[in-house]
Amino acid sequence: MRFTFDGKAIPAEPGQSIGAALIAAGHRSWRRTRIDAAPRGIFCGIGICHDCLVTVDGAANRRACLVEAAEDMRVTTQEGAGRAELEC
């Protein structure tokens, strides 16, 4: 099974989270913070800290540690709040 991360194919096992698959593929970060654009990846790994947020198939703020990887999923680095289209 494969999904894409910023356009690049990432292999995943059935039942594996996006976060676990990204770590296994050597990626440590997949979000940049809202204020300082600092890189973030897995911190707590159990759905509490909201540090590992990622955009999945266009939906922002998904927790990479909780969302199961699926075939052809399109995962992209989340910039800031990930909802730039709402800004006014």
Next chain:
Amino acid sequence: MTRSDVSDVIVIGAGMVGAMTAYHCAAAGLRVTVLERDAVAGGTTSACEGNILVSDKEPGPELDLALLSIRRWQELADELGADSLEYQAKGGVVVAMSDDTGAGLTAFTASQRAAGIDAQDVSSAQLREREPNLSPDARSGAYYPQDAQVQPMLATARLLRAVRDLGGTVRTGTEVTGFVERGVATSAGIVHAEHVVNAAGTWAGQVSELAGAPVPVLPRKGFILVTEPLPRTIRHKVYTAEYVANVASSDAGLETSVVVEGTKAGTVLIGASRERVGFDRSMSLPVVRKLAAQAIEVFPFLADVALLRSYLGFRPYCPDHLPVLGPDPRVPGLVHACGHEGAGIGLAAGTGHLIAQVLTGKEPDLDLTPFRPHRFEEAPA
């Protein structure tokens, strides 16, 4: 007896009202000790939205206190640093979703203008200029440039730091268990002072009983919802005109009227329900659902935004919806600063200022008669 056991003023409660009172007293040169049974901002201050509003006030004594408070907040932002309080003079926008409500709002703003509020009637087109994400169904509204917002916990902590810098003492985890001659008994011994200020928020009624001078302060439960962090999507404090009617209501049943605002952290806060159900901390999904639905009516984009959590707090209200401020003639040395209902953060600044004036023998800037503590025992005129 160590020096710290004797003060000019004991303030019971380290919420926003207590911190403001302590700050103004310390700044006026009084030796202040703050006693808090829990943690700083551990009560209603950490369970509210940080509103500093004139927009929801009818002409009367509470409005006078609100106008004084708004001025004091502006000065405090200069004195202590606006960022250290997350003070934002963002202005308020009140929205009428029907023509009937709009007509009522226009009459209300006219009465407010006559009482000194900067209240500007705005058309539906002007509303959307101010709030581009607002529902196209909004019929008309009002704009209130004086409305503002703070982060209440941060601001309380900042004020108490200033109290310490001015030589005051802040003792958390110290519960007042009784009143003694010129002082109070606490879980950590007797503390003496010339004056004792009851700023115990929603628990001020219990403190007043300990003092032998009861004031009827009761809890009104309110839920607030917190969204995921967003970029700036909502520029002002935005609420529906129905909110004003609910604030002034004495109905015991559930009332919800939505107030929506962004925060510096990016989350959007959605308040506020009002229920008189005592100190009941239970979660209520129907209330949360109703608030969310009302928020979506005003800002349709919220339908696709996730809620991270909700919280609830107990607003301290008195039967006549006015706070209790000033010396209590029944117990010499006892002073009350409580009962601010859902407006405590905003009204705290004026409250602290007035209490410090009273305790330093000055004529207060506002007549405290409407707020007198013993008014509930007086025979009706």
